[in-house]
Structures are given as structure tokens and as C-alpha cells.
Amino acid sequence: MSVDGSTPSQPEPIIRVRDLVKRFDGRAVLDGVSLDVTPGQTLVIMGGSGCGKSTLLRCLIGSLRPEEGSIEMFGRDLCNLSEEGMDTVRKKFGILFQSGALYNSMTVAENVALPLSEHTDLDPQTIETIVTIKLEQVGLREHADKYPGQISGGMKKRAGLARAMALDPQVLFYDEPSAGLDPVTSAEIDQLIIGMTRGLGVTSIVVTHEMDSAFTIADRMVMLDKGRVLRADDRAWFENLRALTEDEARRRVDSGAMNEDEQLIRQFLRGDADGPITARRSASSYADDLLRGRHPVNAPAVQSTKPVRKDEARP
Numbered sequence: 547m548s549v550d551g552s553t554p555s556q557p558e559p560i561i562r563v564r565d566l567v568k569r570f571d572g573r574a575v576l577d578g579v580s581l582d583v584t585p586g587q588t589l590v591i592m593g594g595s596g597c598g599k600s601t602l603l604r605c606l607i608g609s610l611r612p613e614e615g616s617i618e619m620f621g622r623d624l625c626n627l628s629e630e631g632m633d634t635v636r637k638k639f640g641i642l643f644q645s646g647a648l649y650n651s652m653t654v655a656e657n658v659a660l661p662l663s664e665h666t667d668l669d670p671q672t673i674e675t676i677v678t679i680k681l682e683q684v685g686l687r688e689h690a691d692k693y694p695g696q697i698s699g700g701m702k703k704r705a706g707l708a709r710a711m712a713l714d715p716q717v718l719f720y721d722e723p724s725a726g727l728d729p730v731t732s733a734e735i736d737q738l739i740i741g742m743t744r745g746l747g748v749t750s751i752v753v754t755h756e757m758d759s760a761f762t763i764a765d766r767m768v769m770l771d772k773g774r775v776l777r778a779d780d781r782a783w784f785e786n787l788r789a790l791t792e793d794e795a796r797r798r799v800d801s802g803a804m805n806e807d808e809q810l811i812r813q814f815l816r817g818d819a820d821g822p823i824t825a826r827r828s829a830s831s832y833a834d835d836l837l838r839g840r841h842p843v844n845a846p847a848v849q850s851t852k853p854v855r856k857d858e859a860r861p
Contacts, residue, residue, distance in 0.1 A: 560585045560717060560749050566615035568601055575601045577773035588743050588750040590760045593770035594814060594823065599753045603721055607641060608632045637665055639717040640710030644725055646702035648694040654705045655690035661712040680708040684738060700731035707738060718742060720752040724759045736762045757815060761785065769811050776807045788815040
């Protein structure tokens with residue numbers, strides 16, 4: 547409540563996605579996805595492999611065009627922008643790719659300086675100062691002159707984050723920032739994401755299936771499954787679902803208080819071996835596959851080098 551007793555209005559979303567559909571070979575990988583991203587918050591997009599997380603990220607950054615729906619960012623519909631217009635929007639956001647995506651022929655400092663050299667008219671001394679500041683923010687100032695091959699995987703992620711921050715973006719996208727990292731390094735990356743969001747007011751969209759990381763950094767969470775949004779809510783909703791005991795969850799299922807989507811989300815959040823996800827994977831009949839030949843094996847495209855026995859030779 548505000549001082550005058552009125553309820554404060556919610557800020558306008560910085561990103562608004564509506565009814566997004568993306569198909570590959572006629573199959574809908576995204577099937578009517580809608581979500582809002584609030585300025586200054588961290589939104590975590592999660593779900594199992596093949597659920598559409600990476601496809602959604604690629605649509606958000608403009609590397610894929612959806613067949614249906616809209617993506618509004620900074621008040622502009624990305625789906626109707628020219629490539630030149632999209633380039634203008636891209637200068638307002640940064641991306642931390644899963645591998646860091648550094649140029650191996652450039653030093654860490656040169657990698658961070660690249661966006662500044664390409665997209666601004668700043669003089670070299672100013673660029674050098676900005677690069678030093680960005681590297682200090684991620685704890686890499688002393689490694690500025692090293693090449694990517696000389697630093698660890700976690701350091702590459704931090705260098706990639708410094709480069710993503712070079713142009714002071716309003717929005718940062720993270721693609722599996724904790725993937726392939728040890729627990730301590732992963733926790734360091736989480737703290738950097740929190741620091742960027744809270745300290746600098748950056749809006750963060752994080753694609754991940756690492757649950758410990760997700761619950762550490764998220765303000766809001768979105769669960770995808772088969773290209774659709776199962777739930778988009780505050781982190782507390784997902785925390786409460788994850789914390790349910792087996793007995794309480796069973797009672798809710800039996801009483802109809804927990805639907806199948808919520809059961810699926812709970813299994814994913816907890817990493818349980820039994821539940822709707824695993825039941826769905828084993829739903830097809832092994833016997834039917836054997837009898838009906840549902841997975842035919844075509845003849846190999848290369849000629850076999852196995853010697854042919856005389857009794858197997860064709861007449």
C-alpha cells in the first residue's frame with residue numbers, strides 16, 4: 547500500500563510475449579507461449595530437455611522468427627522489425643552464452659572491448675577504462691591480458707558476462723550459466739547475476755535446469771513443458787510446491803487439489819525418479835515396438851568392409 551492508502555500499480559513489463567508459436571518441420575516447439583518480464587527482476591525459464599527453453603531464448607534475442615504471436619521489448623514488436631531495427635534493439639541487451647563464446651585469438655580485455663569498438667565512437671583510452679571497470683566487476687581485472695585458452699571455464703563465463711555488460715544493457719540473457727561448473731564456481735556466477743540485477747538494476751532472463759541455482763537467483767519462474775507454459779509465478783509458489791512432503795503431496799493429489807501439471811512441476815523441481823515425467827516416457831509399449839517394427843533400420847549409406855564368407859556370397 548502507498549502512503550495515501552492506494553495500491554501501487556505494477557510496472558509495465560520490459561518484455562511482453564504473447565501467444566508465441568515456433569515450428570520446425572511442422573512440429574510446434576513453442577505452442578502459444580505467453581509471459582511478462584518485469585523491469586529489475588530475474589526471471590528463470592526452466593524445463594526438461596527439449597521443452598523449448600533454448601528456442602524461446604533464441605526468439606527473444608531475435609535469432610529466430612516465430613510463425614505466430616508477438617514479442618514486445620522496449621515497446622517495440624521484435625517480430626515486425628527489420629534487421630537494422632533489430633540491431634538497434636540488440637544494443638540494449640547483453641547475452642551470456644553457455645560456453646562464454648569468447649574469441650580465442652583475443653585476450654580477455656580485447657573480448658570485452660569488442661562491443662565498445664564496434665558500436666560506439668569512444669576513444670581507446672575511454673574504452674580501456676570501461677573494460678577495466680567491467681573486468682573488476684566480475685573479478686577478472688588481473689587476468690585482462692590472458693587468452694581464453696589460459697583461463698578456466700568459470701573464468702570464461704565471467705569474461706563473457708563482462709563483455710555482455712560492456713554497453714551497459716538494460717536486459718541480460720543467460721543461457722545455462724551454471725552448466726559444466728563446479729558447485730563453488732556455480733555459486734559465484736549466481737552471486738554475480740544477483741549483483742547485476744540488484745546492484746545495477748539490470749533485468750535478467752536466465753534459462754537453466756539447475757534447480758539450486760534457479761532458486762537462488764529467481765524473483766519469478768516459468769516452467770515450460772512440450773512448448774507450453776505450465777506455470778509462471780513468483781519463486782515462493784515454486785518453493786512451496788517443492789517443499790511439500792510425500793504424504794502432503796499424495797493427499798493433495800487424492801483430493802484433486804493438485805492437478806497433473808503441478809505434479810509434473812513438483813517432480814521436476816525435486817528431481818524425483820517417479821512421477822508424470824517418467825510415466826510419460828515409458829508410456830509406449832515395448833512389445834508393440836518389437837512386433838510392429840516402429841523403428842525401422844535403413845541400410846547403411848556406406849559399404850561394409852566386413853569380409854563376406856563363401857557360404858554367404860550371393861550367386
